[in-house]
C-alpha cells in the first residue's frame with residue numbers, strides 16, 4: 178500500500194514578535210483535518226541554521242556544516258511543503274531565503290503550496306517564492322491562501338482586533354481547501370514519479 182504523503186508546514190518568519198505562528202497553526206490544523214497526510218510544523222526558529230557558508234549548494238558537493246546537513250535531512254524527509262509566508266519589503270523573509278538556499282536536492286521534484294499574509298496577502302513575496310521554487314525544481318500549486326486587507330488586520334495583533342483565525346474562515350477557507358487539494362494532487366504525482374525514476378535508476 179502507498180504510504181501517506183508527509184507534508185511540512187514551514188513557518189518562515191522567526192522574530193520574537195512574529196504573527197506568523199497564528200496562520201501556521203491554523204493551516205496545520207486544516208491540513209491535519211484531511212486525515213490522509215502526515216503533517217508537521219517545521220518552525221525555522223527552532224533550527225540553528227547559520228547564514229549560508231558552503232563552497233556550493235548540495236547540488237554540487239555535500240555541505241560541511243552539520244547544521245546545514247541536519248536541515249537537509251529534515252527537508253528530505255517530506256514529500257511536500259506549505260510555506261507560511263510573511264512579506265518583508267515585497268519579498269520573503271531573509272530567514273526563509275537562507276533556509277531555501279541551505280538545501281537543493283532535498284527540495285527537488287516536490288510540490289508546495291503557500292499561505293501568505295500582509296496588506297496584500299504577501300502576493301509579491303509569494304511570487305518571488307514561486308520563482309525560487311522553479312530553480313529548486315519544485316512544483317507550485319496554482320492556488321494559495323492570501324490573508325490580506327481587512328482580514329489581515331482583523332487577525333493581526335497590531336490591527337487591535339486580534340481575532341481568532343476562525344473569524345476569517347468565511348473568506349479564506351475556500352482558498353485553503355483548493356490549495357490543499359492541489360497540493361495533494363501534485364504531491365502524489367511527484368511521489369509516484371520519484372518512485373518510478375528511482376526504480377528505473379536501480
Ligand SMILES: Cc1cc2nc3c(=O)[nH]c(=O)nc-3n(C[C@H](O)[C@H](O)[C@H](O)COP(=O)(O)O)c2cc1C
Nearest residue numbers: 190194195196197263264265266267294295296297
Ligand atoms: C522588515 C519588514 C518589512 C515589511 N514589509 C512589508 C511589505 O513589503 N508588505 C506588507 O504587506 N507588509 C510588510 N511588513 C508588515 C508585515 O506584513 C507584518 O509585520 C507581519 O506581521 C510580518 O510577519 P511576521 O509578524 O510573521 O514577522 C513588513 C514588516 C517588516 C518587519
